[in-house]
Amino acid sequence: MALAGNRPHRPATIKDIARELNVSISTVSRVLRDMPDVNAETRQAVLQMAEKLDYQPNQVALSLVTKRTHTLGVIVPNLDHFFSVAVRGIDDLALEAGYTAMICQSNESYAREMVNTQRLMKSRVDGLIVSISSDTFNVDHFKRLLQKNYPIVFFDRVGSDLAATKVLLDNVAGAAMAVTHLIEQGCRRIAYLAGPANLSISQQRLIGYTDTLRKYGIPIEEELIVYSEFDRDYAYSCTLDLLSRPNRPDAIFAVSDRLAVGALLALKEKNVQVPEEVALVGFNDEPLMRLLTPAVSSVAQSAFDMGRTAAQLLIEQMSSETTLPHRTVMLKPTLIKRDSSLRKKTETT
Amino acid sequence: MALAGNRPHRPATIKDIARELNVSISTVSRVLRDMPDVNAETRQAVLQMAEKLDYQPNQVALSLVTKRTHTLGVIVPNLDHFFSVAVRGIDDLALEAGYTAMICQSNESYAREMVNTQRLMKSRVDGLIVSISSDTFNVDHFKRLLQKNYPIVFFDRVGSDLAATKVLLDNVAGAAMAVTHLIEQGCRRIAYLAGPANLSISQQRLIGYTDTLRKYGIPIEEELIVYSEFDRDYAYSCTLDLLSRPNRPDAIFAVSDRLAVGALLALKEKNVQVPEEVALVGFNDEPLMRLLTPAVSSVAQSAFDMGRTAAQLLIEQMSSETTLPHRTVMLKPTLIKRDSSLRKKTETT
DNA sequence: AACGTTACCGGCAACGTTACCGGCAGCGTT
């Protein structure tokens, strides 16, 4: 009975195998799940038929009865270098643990983040890994889920007032490392390109910035702290503005590499010597940074590890019978020093 | 009956609503699907209760009966800049069309590509969008699916002998543009960093390269065509090798930007003047290229459009009753000329 | 001869949802 017509593809089911072999679907199911209580010959026949019909178990039906999809939802604001690598980390651990990741991009939009969560909930993903969008000021949609004990792990961009498991960088320490380094290089008027004010990374890194200045007895000047969009062009114009002031800074610490690149473009255009006149440090250590001229210093973090541990925590939480207490894992950054902030070159040689 | 214990989260079902309201599940279903034959008051009550219980339709159950998951599987070799943007294009159209994308990375590994496809088939995704890994020499797993009329669209990296719908760049034209440009700039000994020989993009771009040389009557020298891994360090050492030869090239055309960057690093290290001694053109026009010193010329393609059209074609194919004929869509590249290949600077000013 | 054990297999409910059919009032028409 060759029914391989021009039809839209009908995958073989356990029933097909049973019918073809004149056994019950229970028996087929037993074979396919490697259960006992089945004759060796029957087992063999079923396995052969499964192979022949190219049988693939229907995860959908299985999910309906087990209430587990073995899928985890991921919502990231974008897929820039950092998040791409983080997603790879998630994917990596998910594969090991037998899960598949559904990756959605919120495109930094609150509305899209909502749609994404809703879609993922409809698909009954077993848990969520989220880095919130820069446009998200209201996190009620996540709070509702958390209240129902739905497993969610936030990473990198976490809501400040969310009681949940989180994986993040020690942003205070990272900023402190950058600013300390700049001070050691002789900088005294260090500007901070802060990014969007609502994000916790901006706030945390601001704390590291101010703490360090205080520690070294350097006055904190409000006008050296510049908020902006997460956008290179924005950083570019902010930097031009900084440079046009009578009392220009002698260093710039950018909350992200994207902003650091914008700053560098402005500096180069104005023919400002880097690092002699203005030193520069970014954040994330994207591969691009070492390729720029001059190579730009940056605070490095392992996005891969962050993604992996986020997935790890989520899967632990999901496989646990009881609701586990919320945890916060903090990863340590490292500072990569490059030409853009190394004034005392004699030291290194 | 407050059963909101410390339990693993049980989403409300249509049954819960029915029980709470003492109506049948049929009626609830009718309301939720906006069907007629239901009293206005009943309708109102059901909607309120759905809201109150935070009801989300169970896509899993729905998929089981409709045999459509409204999910499309995506397999990409990695999530570098090009594929990130392509995935965004896919995601973008999928969202519009009411689909969600399941994105898997093969990590350029054949084994992982197999596992990914299998997982996606088990999850009964409605269709597949694939860019094959550089490690994949055997595409039988895709051929089997295509024979069963399972909808697959390949993009960018397509298997050469696969009868399927494809979206790709006019790679021949792209390479021809690059090489023509280099010739017009006075280059005569143009090396080609070709990447892995099994990929069709390498082959196609080779055709554009040789065709153009032939057209201008420039002899094709085998030793100027260098195959390598898709790896920056590899390109770096290949370039060093090229430079060490007695008869060094006066231009390098790289099959991808990643390789072009490797080449640039080698050129800079050897203090070779770019473009005066050796001109350089890459492929993909990653944002990084305009930030390098010198800014590197590159053949630009819209990864976003490619992703979008791939998704478009797939969804068309999936929603069609009959099996549509395979199509091949070719997108046109554009050449972005920058300092790395502009020798005749007087011309432009 | 009655009983227990073992090896093997099939039937059935359930998961959440929709499609289809049937039923019952209440009303108007002949």
Place this chain on the structure above:
DNA sequence: AACGCTGCCGGTAACGTTGCCGGTAACGTT
């Protein structure tokens, strides 16, 4: 008074799979 229509609603099978229970034949034990 019989009929048909309309508005509203409930019951049930089906999707593919698993878990549980029950059944039967063959064999050994007392």
